[in-house]
Amino acid sequence: MRILRFYQINKVMLEHGLDELIPRKWLPWYAKLCRASLFWLRNKHPDKSQGVRVRLALQTLGPVFIKFGQMLSTRKDLLADDIANELTILQDQVQPFDSDIAQNIICQSLGIKDVSEIFSSFESKPLASASIAQVHAARLTEGDKDVVVKVIRPNIKSLIQSDIELMQTAAAVLQKLLPDGKRLRPVEVIAEYERTIIDELDLMHEAANGIQFKVNFENSPALYVPTIYGDYSRKSVMVMERIYGTPISDIEQLRARNTNMKRLAERGVEVFFTQVFRDSFFHADMHPGNIFVSTVNPDDPQYITIDFGIVGTLNSEDKRYLAENFIAFFNRNYRKVAQLHVDSGWVPSNTDIDDFEASIRKVCEPIFQKPLAEIEFSNVLLQLFNTARRFNMIIQ
Template identity: 85%
Template sequence: MRILRFYQINKVMLQHGLDELIPGKWLPWYAKLGRIGFFWLRNKHPDKSQGTRVRLALQTLGPVFIKFGQMLSTRKDLLPPEVATELSILQDQVEPFDPELAKQIILQSLGLEKLSDLFSEFETKPLASASIAQVHAAKLKDGNQDVVVKVIRPNIQQTIQSDIELMRTAASALQKLLPDGKRLRPVEVVKEYERTIIDELDLTHEAANGMQFKRNFENSTALYVPTIYSDYSHKNVMVMERIYGTPISDIKQLVARNTNMKRLAERGVEVFFTQVFRDSFFHADMHPGNIFVSTVNPNDPQYITIDFGIVGTLNSEDKRYLAENFIAFFNRNYRKVAQLHVDSGWVPSDTDIDDFEASIRKVCEPIFQKPLAEIEFSNVLLQLFNTARRFNMVIQPQLVLLQKTLLYIEGLGRQLYPQLDLWKTAKPFLENWMKEQIGLKAMYQKISTNLPYWSEKLPEIPDLVYDTLKQVKTLPELQKLQFEAQQEQLRQQHTSTLLMIMGTTFIIIGAILPMYQDNWWPSGCFDLLGLGCWFFAFRKKRS
């Protein structure tokens, strides 16, 4: 089976001329010979660009590869821009699977006898068919609420596992074959993909994330999160409120509805920074297929988001350093940026700060030659990460997720409102947040958060103080005892070494004596003495 799949993958890649992407001089003789061996598999799309051929090949190979392409499209640090842009076209136009199968999965997962036990209506024709799941519209019997039912593709787990296995083999071959293999880190990329996709296969994760977002944005005018019906959620099935918004990519429709595009673009940035800095919990799969705009109030537009399979979290130190980094960065204080990287432990503590600062300046100064409104925030972050990587920055998965999300948000914002000044929108937010983290207000907040903990520990303090004082009183005595024990140990070791030397000398004498005289007993005595010394030496050593 695996051989067959391997052949199929090879066939699709060769028929899309992907082998031509690797310069001939990099390929060893056996790879070239193998290519000639498959002479009947010719590039069928010689007229198409590299990027288009990669996209078409991934599309032909199915959901697992489509999702991989979507992920790769955000890795502009690894791919040529043309290929990355082409891959970002990969949306969720995937062949639907048999709706009867979907119904069976729903019945089985939710323990129903028939669909009408839960739904008053169920649309057999899928509403959408994505890489991992298929979505059916329905109406709940109880309350008549419009919902969608998301069903994981059957057998996708096995397909993913075996395809990833093949991807891993191909990645490690590429890493060895390509001269640039180390920098491209294909093995690491596949690993990252595996982690993300495996998480997405369990809809209970998504349901829990969705509910957390709903709580975080309860009553928000900026973002609406549909209700998840946790009672009807399972590993393979999830039921959620159906939303009716305008897809964010449908700019014509948004304009026709007189949507305030400037407000919409700025809101996107605000929502993102709120998720990152206020909640430490951000939606990390912000591709346009997952974002909609409510049709209710076009002048004060509200976002609607779905698909909570991938989320990112940041701890308070990461947030603090990130905010300080952004601020230092836009003040062009590269020294501070370098220092922050060291302080946060993102780069090793022995990093040459002068050298690091100079490298950051070299990549970032050209970016700042542009007017502030034209600077790509995500590009700034990307350049920073790439520079830091050369200084052995340990890859921080949460920061990579953040950078990718920012890339989406920024791209989207600029599409909606090309004059969007991301920094102007984000700066007050970051500065406010920083103010809240330091100063009197922050101190008061920290104290009030920790107060219950401290009050719980307070009664233990007198005992702790008493015990500590008691220990301090007996400390000199203890130290004296320790010192004496160490001295005794040293003495024992010296005696043991001396006895070993004496024992060895006696045995040598015992061995030499028979050469000069006929009596055996003097040499026997020396041997015995020697063995005795060794015996006592070992005993001393072990005591």
Template identity: 55%
Template sequence: MVFFRLLTILRVFARYRLDKLLPEGLPFAARAALFFFKLFPQPRTASGEKMARGECLRRACEDLGPIFVKFGQLLSTRPDLVPDDIVRELNHLQDNVAPFPNDEFQRIVETSLGAKVSDVFASYEASPLASASVAQVHTAVLKDGRDVVIKVVRPGIEKIIAKDVQLLLLVARWVEKNTLDGKRLHPVEIVQDYRTTIFDELDLQREAANGSQLRRNFLNSPLLYVPEVYWDYTRSNVLVMERIYGIPVTDVAALSAQQTDMKKLAERGVEIFFTQVFEHNFFHADMHPGNIFVATKNPQLPQYIAVDMAIVGSLTREDQYYLARNLLAMFRRDYRQVAELHVQSGWVPATVRVEELEAAIRTVCEPIFEKPLKEISFANVLLSLFRTARRFDMEVQPQLVLLQKTLLNIEGLGRQLYPDLDLWVTAHPFLERWLKNRFHPKTLWGELKRYAPEWMEKFPQVPDLVFNSLQQLPQISERMEQLSNDIAKRNANEQQQKRRTAIALLAFAAAGYFLWQDLAPMLVENVALSDISPSTIALAVVGIAALLFRK
């Protein structure tokens, strides 16, 4: 099953001649493996012209399904890494993937809601408003006059995603088993996390719940508006929510035409990200440009509008704390503290010399400070950090992968809106304030009130637990001593068996040598078998017996 999916991927790559996108100077083995691509003609448009390389890549992503479309979406946000002609074409993947038929869309809605579209909606637009990799969206009006959008999961998409994830798992297992960095990078765990994330995205009730939570977090906020979910018309594969009106965040011309304060817009984007990660600990993890709009009410104090909350992320309190302190230490250029925090958090082995790690981090981070965003590439910084991580056996933290992906999206968005944004000046005060508030007496009092009932409920059990623990101490000591003796015996047995095996191999080798000394003349000079010395035969028997019965 996975094999056939792999063949499909290769066939699509060959049909669109994606070998043209590969760099020059590939190794001979790679060039030989791609030779069959040249058997396919150059793809052409409907008018007969040769298809541009950007369109080839976009169409290949569309043909192969959601995982490849999402990869194309990520590439479209990186104009610093991807040529302009390819970025322009991949921008169509944000919300302009080829739609599925309206009849199928309407059938799914009516089956899920248990009523005809005309009975539920006052009007319904047959042409899709947007068509993405996982779902398709149509506009409608409820009977009470509220403008809404209807979102439906693409039919049959689960099977395609399951095949792609299975293929990714095979590759990840191979990488983990056969490469030097396999265990450190945790590729299997990362793919398993991604599998959970992508299948969660197919459950529109989960997306609706995420949207409701995000809406509560930013209710009446001037920074971000999240549309309302209409739960009466929402099912696992159908979502009905408030229709929003705004300018796509990538439409810089329209934003400039209404005199939007682009500096304020970029700064508010950074503030929204840090607010979600550190104050709410609940962040929108799919912030590609197709999911973000800008309200038109007040261009001088622009407000973002977010849609598609299928993928969200959160951190443990420990990761949240260490991440904030790491970022703050980097802003202060306190590389010693960054190194110490990496050891304390367990992100690098405790055996690493802090001084060496400090010097390595300084080498990576120092060049990026006091530069506008247009002169900084977080992608390059991350690659440098990954190279540093490899030197110090730093393990990839799968729980931070979504956060890193979101940071890359934020960077790409910031580059398009206001390239002169100083990310450090915007983020530094926020983190200072967050850490200060974390240890404020009001915060500590709030934590005490939150957990006090649970502590009070368990407090009467504490004396019994302490008394039972004290009673068990002698038994634990005896068991530890017994376990220590067992381990010592097992080690002694293993050493004894190793010695016996070594002796047996030596005896067998010696027997083989002497046997050959007697057998060689037989083969050459026709010496009789009876002429073999008894000592040689005895030694051979001893060697074989030693190997067979060495235990």
């Protein structure tokens, strides 16, 4: 089964010409030989741009790869504009499944014969469609309220499980073969990813998370969390208040509404740190498809967030460590940052603190010399990885 899936993955990538994205001079001889041996698999989309081919390949491969594409879509500092812009489509515009199937899943989950028993109206065309589920607009008969109905894609768990098993095999091999295998901990990374994506398949889990967020930010001027209707939510179906807002990525529309961008930025930081340090319960899937800005008061903007399938928590020790690191970093106290990393066990106890401090300063100090828009984060990231490798930092 794993061998078959491995072949399918390679087939899709080659048929979309993704091998052409890697310069031939970078490929080792055995990679060139392997490509030549699969001579019957040719690029079927030579007329399409690189970005379109990458997106179509990830969509074809399924939810695990779509999730990966969603993550990459937020890193425009690392990707060519063509590819990054195409990958944003994966946030909420994946090919939907048939509306009749969605309605059958709703009926089976809620124990009804027809959606009209609960909803006075139900739109067949999805509002949005993503890797795990799709969303339909509806109106609840009870209370006459506008809602959205989220429905898990049919037969998705088996496909996800097969991809996870393949990733587990690859991670175990890489952990043994790579010089940095133990430090990078690929096996643990895949294990955590498996827990995360399996949780996403249970909408009762997401409903509980959303209800908790609603409690945490009740009456907050910075963040609005829509109401989740637990009575109509099951493992494969969730009913939530419909929200109306501007996508956070639509900068032109935000400016056209005269949105106070400075206030919006400040509140974004406030919302993040409140989740992490006050609540120790934070939204861990905040790509632009899940964040909106209320249209009610542009001069005093309020965020709206959806999709609570992935959350994170921190214990008190983690919060203390992170807070001290942030304070030391913003005060440019690199000695303190270095010492905190040693004290926490992230780097070996015999690390040369002076050398480590100097390396951190070399990476971080240029950041303070430029406006945010001018910082090349791809370069910063590369330097951070090199520093981590040099000092045997354990990847968290």
